[in-house]
Amino acid sequence: MSFAHLEPSEAARLIRHDMTVGFSGFTPAGSPKVVSRALAELAIAEHEAGRPFKIGMITGASTGDSLDGALARADAVKFRTPYQSNSDMRKALNSGKAEFFDMHLSQLQQVVRSGALGKIDVAVLEAADITEDGEILLTSGVGSIPTTARLADKVIVELNEAHPKELQGIHDIYEPLDPPYRKCIPINTPRDRIGVPRLKLDPKKIVGIVRNNQPDDVKGFDDLTDTTRAIGANVANFLAHEHKAGRIPKEFLPIQSGVGNIANAVMAALNDAKEIPPFEMYTEVIQDAVFDLIDSGKVKFASGCSFTISEPVQKRLYGDLARYRQHLILRPQEISNNPEVVRRLGLITMNTALEADIFGNINSTHVLGSAMMNGIGGSGDFTRNAYLSIFACPSVAKGGKISAIVPLCSHVDHSEHSVAVLITEYGVADLRGKGPEVRAKLIIENCVHPSYRPQLKAYLELAGHNSHTPQTLSKAFRMHVQFQETGSMLGVDWN
Amino acid sequence: MSFAHLEPSEAARLIRHDMTVGFSGFTPAGSPKVVSRALAELAIAEHEAGRPFKIGMITGASTGDSLDGALARADAVKFRTPYQSNSDMRKALNSGKAEFFDMHLSQLQQVVRSGALGKIDVAVLEAADITEDGEILLTSGVGSIPTTARLADKVIVELNEAHPKELQGIHDIYEPLDPPYRKCIPINTPRDRIGVPRLKLDPKKIVGIVRNNQPDDVKGFDDLTDTTRAIGANVANFLAHEHKAGRIPKEFLPIQSGVGNIANAVMAALNDAKEIPPFEMYTEVIQDAVFDLIDSGKVKFASGCSFTISEPVQKRLYGDLARYRQHLILRPQEISNNPEVVRRLGLITMNTALEADIFGNINSTHVLGSAMMNGIGGSGDFTRNAYLSIFACPSVAKGGKISAIVPLCSHVDHSEHSVAVLITEYGVADLRGKGPEVRAKLIIENCVHPSYRPQLKAYLELAGHNSHTPQTLSKAFRMHVQFQETGSMLGVDWN
Numbered sequence: 001m002s003f004a005h006l007e008p009s010e011a012a013r014l015i016r017h018d019m020t021v022g023f024s025g026f027t028p029a030g031s032p033k034v035v036s037r038a039l040a041e042l043a044i045a046e047h048e049a050g051r052p053f054k055i056g057m058i059t060g061a062s063t064g065d066s067l068d069g070a071l072a073r074a075d076a077v078k079f080r081t082p083y084q085s086n087s088d089m090r091k092a093l094n095s096g097k098a099e100f101f102d103m104h105l106s107q108l109q110q111v112v113r114s115g116a117l118g119k120i121d122v123a124v125l126e127a128a129d130i131t132e133d134g135e136i137l138l139t140s141g142v143g144s145i146p147t148t149a150r151l152a153d154k155v156i157v158e159l160n161e162a163h164p165k166e167l168q169g170i171h172d173i174y175e176p177l178d179p180p181y182r183k184c185i186p187i188n189t190p191r192d193r194i195g196v197p198r199l200k201l202d203p204k205k206i207v208g209i210v211r212n213n214q215p216d217d218v219k220g221f222d223d224l225t226d227t228t229r230a231i232g233a234n235v236a237n238f239l240a241h242e243h244k245a246g247r248i249p250k251e252f253l254p255i256q257s258g259v260g261n262i263a264n265a266v267m268a269a270l271n272d273a274k275e276i277p278p279f280e281m282y283t284e285v286i287q288d289a290v291f292d293l294i295d296s297g298k299v300k301f302a303s304g305c306s307f308t309i310s311e312p313v314q315k316r317l318y319g320d321l322a323r324y325r326q327h328l329i330l331r332p333q334e335i336s337n338n339p340e341v342v343r344r345l346g347l348i349t350m351n352t353a354l355e356a357d358i359f360g361n362i363n364s365t366h367v368l369g370s371a372m373m374n375g376i377g378g379s380g381d382f383t384r385n386a387y388l389s390i391f392a393c394p395s396v397a398k399g400g401k402i403s404a405i406v407p408l409c410s411h412v413d414h415s416e417h418s419v420a421v422l423i424t425e426y427g428v429a430d431l432r433g434k435g436p437e438v439r440a441k442l443i444i445e446n447c448v449h450p451s452y453r454p455q456l457k458a459y460l461e462l463a464g465h466n467s468h469t470p471q472t473l474s475k476a477f478r479m480h481v482q483f484q485e486t487g488s489m490l491g492v493d494w495n
Numbered sequence: 496m497s498f499a500h501l502e503p504s505e506a507a508r509l510i511r512h513d514m515t516v517g518f519s520g521f522t523p524a525g526s527p528k529v530v531s532r533a534l535a536e537l538a539i540a541e542h543e544a545g546r547p548f549k550i551g552m553i554t555g556a557s558t559g560d561s562l563d564g565a566l567a568r569a570d571a572v573k574f575r576t577p578y579q580s581n582s583d584m585r586k587a588l589n590s591g592k593a594e595f596f597d598m599h600l601s602q603l604q605q606v607v608r609s610g611a612l613g614k615i616d617v618a619v620l621e622a623a624d625i626t627e628d629g630e631i632l633l634t635s636g637v638g639s640i641p642t643t644a645r646l647a648d649k650v651i652v653e654l655n656e657a658h659p660k661e662l663q664g665i666h667d668i669y670e671p672l673d674p675p676y677r678k679c680i681p682i683n684t685p686r687d688r689i690g691v692p693r694l695k696l697d698p699k700k701i702v703g704i705v706r707n708n709q710p711d712d713v714k715g716f717d718d719l720t721d722t723t724r725a726i727g728a729n730v731a732n733f734l735a736h737e738h739k740a741g742r743i744p745k746e747f748l749p750i751q752s753g754v755g756n757i758a759n760a761v762m763a764a765l766n767d768a769k770e771i772p773p774f775e776m777y778t779e780v781i782q783d784a785v786f787d788l789i790d791s792g793k794v795k796f797a798s799g800c801s802f803t804i805s806e807p808v809q810k811r812l813y814g815d816l817a818r819y820r821q822h823l824i825l826r827p828q829e830i831s832n833n834p835e836v837v838r839r840l841g842l843i844t845m846n847t848a849l850e851a852d853i854f855g856n857i858n859s860t861h862v863l864g865s866a867m868m869n870g871i872g873g874s875g876d877f878t879r880n881a882y883l884s885i886f887a888c889p890s891v892a893k894g895g896k897i898s899a900i901v902p903l904c905s906h907v908d909h910s911e912h913s914v915a916v917l918i919t920e921y922g923v924a925d926l927r928g929k930g931p932e933v934r935a936k937l938i939i940e941n942c943v944h945p946s947y948r949p950q951l952k953a954y955l956e957l958a959g960h961n962s963h964t965p966q967t968l969s970k971a972f973r974m975h976v977q978f979q980e981t982g983s984m985l986g987v988d989w990n
Contacts, residue, residue, distance in 0.1 A: 069955070081928070096960035099930035104912050110882070116915075116927040117744045179841025179882060180746050184679035230716035247610045251675050264937070318498070339880045340835040346674025369971070372963035376912050384879045385834050387605070387674060408864070410968055414858070417599050417871050420611075432611040433576070449940035465591035468867035473905055474976045476864070477968040 002132060003157070008038035011156045014207060015039055015122050015257055017046070018078070020056035022148025024125035027085075027259075027285055027305035028064030032124045032158045035210055036067040043076030052389040053177035054078035058112065058120065060143015060305065061105060061284075061446045062086065062218035062376060065234060068304045072098070081117070082108045083375035094371050102365060102372065105284070106381040109147040115180055123152035125199075126212075127251025128163040134203035137173050139163040140216055140314070141306030142187055142332050146175050146199055153205045161213045166321040171330050173199050187341045190254050190303040192280040195330065209231035220310035221288060227394045228261055230425035232269030234352065235392060238428045239419065240275040248348070248388070254282040255292075256342070256382045258351040259308065262290045262392055266350055271298050282345055284336055284378040286328070288313045294327050305336035337381040343467045346387035351379045352391040353422075357409045358448075359414035359469055360431045362391050367481055369410030376413050384418045395424040395449035401488040403452040405443060407459045408476040422447055425434075436469040451490060455479075458494055497627060498652070501703035505534035506651045509702060510617050510958055512541070514553035515571070517607075517643025519620035521828060522580075522754070522780055523559030523712045525636025527619045527653045530705055531562040538571035549573035553607065555638015555778075555800065556830055556872060557581065559598075559712035577603045578870035589866050597860060597867065599790050601704035601832035601876040602778070604642040608673055618647035621707075623658040629698035633666050633690070634658040635711055635809070637803030639825050641694050643669050649702045656708045661816040666825045668694050671742065673910050681796040682836045685749050685798040687776040692751065715805035716759045716783060722889045725920035727764030730845065730887060733916065733923045734740055743843070743883070749777040751837075751877045752785075753846040754803065757887055759784045761845055766793050779918055781823070781829055781875040783808045800822045800831035832876040841882035846874045848888040848917075849851070852942075853905045853935040853951055854964055855911035855926045857886050863975055864905030871908050879913045890919040890944035896983040898947040900938060903955045903971040917942055931964040948984060950974075953989055 012035055015021055016141075025031030039055075046053035050462050056079040062068065068086035071077050076485075081102035084090065093100040103111070111117055123144050129137035138145070139160060149155050176182050176194030186194050224232075242248045255270075257263045267289035272278060274330060278300050281290065284306040291313050293299035307317065307330070317324055335341065355363035356375060365372060383389045391414070391433045405425070416436070422429045427446035431439045437460070444456045463470030479489040507530055510516055520526030534550075551574040557563065563581035566572050572587060576682070579585065588595035598606070605888035607610055620640050624632035633640070634655060634866035644650050669690030671677050681689050719727075737743045750765075752758045762784035765771060773795050776785065781799040786808050787792035787899075802812065812819055830836065837844075849868060850858035859874050860867060878884045886909070888899045899919070911931070917924045922941035926934045932955070939951045959963030974984040 074844055079928075093930075094961070094963050096932070099933060100963060101928050101930060102912060104879075111927065114882075115740070118928070124552060178744065179748055179839070180684070180744060182839050182841060183683055184681065184839065186679065188678055189675070220896065244733075245610070249673065249675060253674055281768045339838045344674070344679065346677065366966075367966050369966045370958065370962040370964050376910070380910070384875065385607075386597075411910075411964070411966075413910045413912070415871070415875070415906075415910075417597060417875055417907045417908070432606065433596050433613070435596060436587075437591070438594060460811050463865065466589070467865040468589050468595060469861060469865050469906070471861075471864045471906075473864050473972040473979070477971065481969045 001371050003206050003386050006210050008034040008210050011035045011208055011210050012038035014154060014156060015055060017053045019121035020058065020118055022068060022120045022123040022152055023057065023059045023063060024138065024143055024145035026060035026065060026141035027062050027308040029306040029308045030126050030139045030143065031063035031067050032126050033066040034212045035124050035156055035158055036159055037070050038471040040070035040074035040076055043074040047075065058144065058148055060141060062374065066217060070129060075283065078190060083377050085374040088205060090372065100372060102375045104338060104376060104380045105333045105378045109144050109332065109334040112147055112151065120148050121150040121158065122154045123149040124156045124158065125149055126158045126160050128160065128167050129165045130159060132203065134201040134206060137165065137168055137198050139167065142171060142210045142307065142330050144333055145403055146173050146332050152205065153369040155201060155205050157209045158212050159209050160235065162215045162323065165308065169325050170328060171197055173332065174335055185335065185340050186339060191301050192282040196337040218308055218310055222269065222378065224265050225426045227267035231392050231423060232260055232265035233265045234423045234428050235390065236269040236273040236276065236355035238423065239348065240273055243276060252253045252277050252279040252282045253346050253348050256283040256347045256349040259285045259287060259486065260352060262352045263350065264286065264390065267293060271296055275289055282347055283399050286389050291316060301327050303331060303336065304332060305333045337378045339381060339385045342382055342385040347382060348388045349386040349414065350390045350392065351383060353391040356391060356393065356405050356410050358405060358407060358424055358443050358460065359423060359436045360419045360439050361409045361412045362414040362419055363409040363411045364413040366411035368484065380413065383414050390420055390421040390423060391419055392423040395426055395447060400449065400451060401490065402483060403449060403479065403489050405448045406479050408471060410480050418482065421444065455492055462494055498701050499703040501705050503529040503705055506530045506703055506705050507533035507537045509649060510550060511794050512548045514616035515553065515613055517615045517640065517647055518552065518554045518558060518562060519633065519638055519640035520558060520635035521555035521638035522557050522803040524801040524803045525621050525634045525638065526558035526562050527621050528561040528709045530557065530619050530651055530709045530872040535565035535569035535571055535940050538569040539581055539879050551644055553612065553639065553707055557869065561712060563619040563734060568778040568823050576728060576971065578872050580869040585841040585867065588826050593765060594865060594946065597870045599871060599875045600828045600873045601982060604639050604829040607642055607646065613953045615643050615647040617649045618650065619651045619653065620644055621653045621655050622662045623655065623843055625652055625654060629987065630693040630697060632660065632663055632693050634662065637666060637825050638800065639828055641827050644694065644696055645698065650696060650700050651936045652701060652704045653707050659709045659813050659816065664692050664820050665823060668827065669830055677828045678825060680830065680833060680835050686796050710806060713803050713805055713858065714739060717756050719760050719763065723760035726757055726887050726889065726918060727760035729918050729923050730761045730885065731764035731768040731771065734843065735768055735919065738771060745860040747772050747774045748882055748895050749775045749975065751778040751842045751844040753774065753874065754780045754782060755847060757847045758782065758845065761887065762788060777842055786811060796822050798826060800826060800828045834880045837877055837880040842877060843883045844877040844881040846878060847883045848886040848899065850904050851886060851888065851900050851917055852902060853902060853924060853938050853955065854931045855917060855934050856904045856907045857909040857914055858904040858906045859908040861906035864980065875908065878909050883915050883917040884913055884917060886914055887918040890921055890942060896985065898944060898974065898984050901974050903966060904976050905972065950987055957989055
């Protein structure tokens with residue numbers, strides 16, 4: 001069958017108030033770009049006409065400004081899951097305009113299939129190619145679309161010429177059976193292919209194709225700073241030391257690396273670390289730095305859910321796909337982040353902490369315990385099931401007025417049980433096999449910024465040795481509260 | 496070869512100050528009983544002679560008083576991992592006498608193999624039988640002993656006649672390869688056997704056998720109360736409702752159930768719930784109630800790590816092993832709690848909260864954020880990877896002076912992302928697909944004790960709608976602090 005060609009505004013009108021819509025992609029990579037903007041315009045027009053227009057949005061993870069930004073600015077979002085990182089969307093969900101359900105990304109597809117998030121009315125997906133019988137070549141991000149598109153009543157396809165048809169063979173589309181019929185996900189190395197290269201949909205559900213030629217809206221990274229360079233070096237030195245000591249096997253282990261400037265600096269440091277042998281990656285987002293490591297031979301293979309890469313790196317990839325295809329797979333997030341596979345492969349996981357506490361708990365989501373930053377993303381999927389779970393962050397923020405390390409995290413996303421190692425630009429705290437008081441001393445000595453060490457040591461002494469975790473609830477948030485009141489966490493008086 | 500027969504005191508003297516010792520069992524079930532008491536006596540004698548004597552203890556989980564209690568009272572413990580529940584051991588680790596490393600139980604064996612906990616000098620294990628070539632029939636609990644005994648320099652066997660040789664065939668001993676060579680753990684149903692019935696050790700390492708005839712020191716449960724009965728009924732009704740709605744598949748799903756009086760009440764309620772079809776269990780501890788459900792036909796099969804059962808139930812089991820063997824498997828904790836298997840099987844997990852907060856975070860370990868109760872145990876292994884993660888607890892403790900539901904947990908072990916449903920004797924809060932403010936209203940209305948509802952509603956209103964999670968850090972622990980000061984959480988003034 002041949003599909004109707006639609007203008008973006010025609011496609012948008014297939015979506016109505018109160019519908020739940022599944023969108024393709026993972027980060028701006030592979031997310032819809034033009035139907036979403038038209039949908040925002042439709043919402044604005046509806047609101048101006050005095051009619052309600054808000055939808056439920058189920059994505060892979062964050063998306064581009066053309067989706068999250070446009071719909072948030074149009075106040076067109078009733079419900080959002082599972083992750084976002086757009087400043088306008090963040091405003092919407094921190095002001096009660098949009099309800100946000102923050103989820104472990106690996107669980108999304110299973111929860112959607114269970115029916116616990118209701119039915120999917122429409123799916124909007126970006127494709128590089130489509131056949132008449134509904135075989136869809138996805139683009140730079142997979143996300144949750146294999147599930148949401150399969151379950152949706154209607155599917156709208158954005159056929160985006162910015163992505164070449166030579167992407168064929170990059171994707172490995174696999175959807176497990178649900179329990180009690182689920183079997184082993186047969187991935188034993190990051191290289192293993194278990195599915196098919198294209199998403200196959202019932203062509204009768206595909207209600208139209210919207211043509212488009214817009215690149216992924218991925219920003220580049222900041223240049224390395226002394227701080228991020230030092231964090232990267234500390235991670236690399238620690239891993240080299242563990243490898244030499246035999247606690248990481250001689251073949252090394254696959255690496256998961258978070259997203260952002262710190263992850264970028266860590267990857268650069270691993271590239272430079274001659275003692276660390278070439279390795280594989282089993283990760284969520286494949287970002288710019290990975291391509292340098294593939295080119296240098298340091299990364300032998302990378303499996304992920306998206307290519308979240310800046311325009312110059314995308315040009316490099318798309319200009320040499322035959323070569324890169326030997327080193328890369330994109331999978332649905334249910335598989336890229338799957339606990340079964342994470343545990344089996346024995347990943348070394350490296351994620352960024354928004355805030356850590358002296359006992360080793362991690363806050364990944366909430367600023368001052370309250371405002372949502374982005375969401376937990378895949379950090380829980382990877383951390384909890386890791387072979388070696390590392391968190392890294394700069395020791396201070398806001399020019400030293402915030403210590404990233406506090407007496408007690410204002411929100412805990414990863415409890416101390418799931419955090420093996422904490423690293424800042426000052427050093428490494430290896431928390432394995434240690435009780436809370438020993439961990440606290442180590443973190444204060446090795447990781448805390450020197451200007452905050454005396455005050456955190458003093459906090460630790462408040463409680464004495466009369467409990468397992470020397471925590472004093474009446475004062476545990478005093479640094480946070482002082483920051484809220486004075487703009488600085490420094491110089492807290494514990495009396 | 497034939498093994499030396501030792502008196503308990505002779506065996507104890509093979510263990511020296513500063514050694515790390517691995518012990519068999521999981522809960523009092525299968526834990527050593529006489530070498531441990533002799534070791535405590537040796538420690539006391541050494542201390543009286545002015546010599547240091549403290550060991551590192553690696554167990555499966557909690558143990559009996561003959562191990563944790565005896566060694567704690569003798570001040571013979573330098574380091575303890577991964578879990579305990581003995582009152583004297585609890586005192587030791589809350590007073591700085593023993594360093595306690597609280598771990599996810601599924602991770603212990605892997606972490607021991609990695610070398611991160613140092614070397615195992617001696618293993619002490621309880622056996623029902625042993626052959627001359629070192630094939631050991633374990634008893635009522637497996638725990639981590641397949642790993643610690645294999646890695647130990649020396650192994651001491653407590654041959655305990657209280658356990659019959661007819662236990663042969665109950666155990667499924669399997670130790671996975673470590674990454675990067677690990678393959679799928681081929682368990683697709685709780686019934687699947689993947690290993691061997693006996694633990695095979697190098698007989699040259701077995702330094703002696705100590706004969707013994709002491710039963711597992713397992714206490715029975717309290718009778719059901721109105722509160723635990725109401726919690727059980729709420730869980731059963733919720734599951735029946737989800738099953739009817741199709742969000743639990745028609746075949747039902749395997750159940751994991753925690754340990755203790757509430758778990759016992761829940762199992763009794765499931766037994767009575769006619770709408771719930773017969774099911775299987777993939778759990779950690781198989782406790783008394785499970786045997787009633789096997790006898791009634793409600794539980795078709797139960798896989799676990801131990802039979803933690805009272806004396807009358809053990810008599811029932813041991814008197815009819817040929818029949819019960821068709822319905823039961825005991826596995827090492829690395830397998831009974833394995834995230835790969837938990838996720839694949841799609842478990843409905845049911846664990847007890849020590850404390851919950853209105854946003855759905857759970858405290859499983861720390862009283863008032865500071866004193867260790869028992870440890871995280873398997874709750875993290877199961878909860879995070881569950882198909883449907885349920886936490887239950889009575890709404891109040893200490894006759895109403897403590898609300899189990901507070902503005903913010905004083906310690907978070909399971910973040911809101913890993914908690915699908917919260918249940919008390921008052922009702923059910925289904926948190927799936929809901930933002931923090933909606934969750935909070937639901938928890939307050941459905942789960943909080945009526946005497947605490949106004950005060951928690953008032954807390955929620957403090958922050959307004961200016962953030963994703965309406966948390967007010969300066970007041971978040973006011974209920975806890977008031978309890979510390981006055982002995983009651985009731986009537987907190989938020990101004």
